[in-house]
Amino acid sequence: xxxxxxxxxxxxxxxxxxxxxxxxxxxxxxxxxxxxxxxxxxxxxxxxxxxxxxxxxxxxxxxxxxxxxxxxxx
Numbered sequence: 001x002x003x004x005x006x007x008x009x010x011x012x013x014x015x016x017x018x019x020x021x022x023x024x025x026x027x028x029x030x031x032x033x034x035x036x037x038x039x040x041x042x043x044x045x046x047x048x049x050x051x052x053x054x055x056x057x058x059x060x061x062x063x064x065x066x067x068x069x070x071x072x073x074x
Contacts, residue, residue, distance in 0.1 A: 014042055
């Protein structure tokens with residue numbers, strides 16, 4: 001069974017949940033460590049998605065300026 005690809009919105013939502021849990025209480029050290037590791041992974045994941053989206057938008061805009069790329073539209 002293939003894993004579902006995590007969306008940017010899902011990653012942000014999970015980050016918000018982690019932050020909320022940390023802010024609302026005093027998690028034990030083990031839970032805090034797991035939460036911080038997961039949050040760091042989610043932040044890197046979101047940064048990668050944003051950089052990729054930015055590059056794709058730049059490519060699209062460049063193609064529009066050059067008058068190409070219409071055949072690549074989905």
